[in-house]
Amino acid sequence: MDDHGVPTPRAPACEVAVQRVGTQVVVRLYGHLDDRAAPRLAEAMGEVEQIVITRVVVDLDEVDAIEGAGLDFLVGLHRRWKVRLLNTPNQLRGRIPRMASTTTAD
Secondary structure (H helix, E strand, O other): OOOOOOOOOOOOOOEEEEEEEOOEEEEEEEEEEOHHHHHHHHHHHHHHHHHOOOEEEEEEEEEEEEOHHHHHHHHHHHHHOEEEEEOOOHHHHOOOOHHHHOOOOO
16 A cells, blocks of 8 residues: 555466466566566466477466566576577567577567
């Protein structure tokens, strides 16, 4: 609540879906990716490690904001595997690490 007793809106919780599709892993991210999302993002990294072959595709279509742990998650993926970002919202492009321009495209 704010100083006037009005409830303040909370950022949508982070949700992550990890799925193997052919020879790549698709990671769909939802909500607000900040430091509060760190435990779920670490869990998702473990899921990716178990099923990845060569490439990780990250769908950012439903992401509201990326900060702290969210950026760390993307950088961590990029350091270990080939990463392709999909549906990067315009307002987030400046916040995404330079890897976005160096990933491979199909």
